[in-house]
């Protein structure tokens with residue numbers, strides 16, 4: 486320390502040196518899903534057969550209608566009819582089944598996370614040992630040592646990697662993990678954060694109940710399994726000393742925010758019990774709550790940034806990476822914001838191909854937007870928009886939002 490330096494100055498200098506200079510960016514994306522696939526138009530028969538509920542004909546026809554209107558064509562699941570067959574407690578609401586559910590889900594969640602993360606690391610182009618931080622989110626159980634440690638082992642990350650594990654954040658888990666990664670990357674010069682969101686929904690699997698619990702049918706009709714991973718870092722290095730391109734940001738993360746809607750605590754409830762996530766709730770009001778609040782919430786998030794051509798009906802000047810929580814959720818965003826047809830094409834496509842994979846889904850959406858922007862022949866809506874919004878809804882009700890800037894766009 487120089488003799489003339491005051492301790493407070495030194496403190497701030499150290500702080501400045503530790504922080505990155507630029508905004509955090511998504512540097513690479515990877516996704517994975519189980520091979521076992523069920524077509525949506527076959528799901529109702531499958532579900533009522535597996536849960537031995539064929540006699541509930543009224544609920545079965547309601548389920549058929551919900552599946553038909555879901556905007557989903559197929560979903561992938563780790564669990565199979567055979568797996569559930571050897572664990573009859575899973576379809577017996579009165580029997581404890583948490584142990585069996587967690588044992589099956591954990592293996593699935595870890596393997597899916599490792600597959601997605603390996604793809605992200607390979608797209609990134611740097612060795613796994615360069616990862617400094619790991620943020621994992623999952624709804625597939627709650628155990629310690631948990632999914633973060635297992636993933637670090639499977640990928641061969643260094644023992645000093647700094648881990649953060651988020652459990653049971655529901656559908657907003659992906660954005661919550663990305664928000665944490667953004668803060669880590671911007672606060673730690675040189676940090677490279679691996680984010681992995683992994684979902685295996687056996688904990689949610691439940692037989693149909695009665696007319697009072699249609700949310701069980703809705704949940705069974707929309708959720709699927711999958712994992713998404715991204716590498717986040719600030720101050721990306723374009724080329725190494727030999728001139729080889731090392732890192733290229735796909736999207737910069739401009740700001741991250743979280744809003745909890747007052748008085749909505751009971752709208753989405755996730756409760757871990759001896760029977761898995763029994764006792765959880767999904768209110769029929771959720772799409773209307775989104776419709777009534779999302780514009781105010783987004784205006785509050787975007788106004789301080791002073792972005793050009795945004796707000797006052799300018800929502801179509803942005804590209805949109807929305808978590809497809811359900812077809813009605815996307816319809817609510819579209820209606821409330823007056824979005825043109827096609828603005829949510831990436832979200833609708835991911836919903837159609839995989840269903841709602843909770844926190845992992847939004848990473849599939851980001852990857853789909855990345856692919857469409859790179860595809861010269863793709864003339865889809867939004868390719869000329871440089872600023873974008875990523876948003877998801879979770880228990881709370883909580884709306885998580887991240888403002889994005891697409892790579893290679895320096896104008897506007």
Ligand SMILES: CCCCCCCCCCCCCCCCCC(=O)SCCNC(=O)CCNC(=O)[C@H](O)C(C)(C)COP(=O)(O)OP(=O)(O)OC[C@H]1O[C@@H](n2cnc3c(N)ncnc32)[C@H](O)[C@@H]1OP(=O)(O)O
Pocket residue numbers: 547550551554555556654655656657688689690691698699700701703704706707753754755760761762763764765766767768769770771772810811812813814843878879880
């Ligand atoms: C052991 C395990 C136990 C598990 C227990 C599971 C309990 C369930 C709760 C689990 C919640 C936990 C989830 C955790 C993840 C968090 C998810 C999120 O954060 S955010 C997730 C955000 N995702 C969403 O919120 C999903 C948004 N919803 C949708 O996208 C659409 O409603 C649709 C696609 C599902 C159906 O489309 P379409 O057919 O055009 O739509 P319609 O609207 O016409 O509905 C048809 C019929 O169903 C009725 N009904 C509908 N919903 C509910 C409900 N929640 N409730 C009751 N009823 C409901 C509706 O009234 C109608 O009845 P009827 O008039 O025929 O009598």
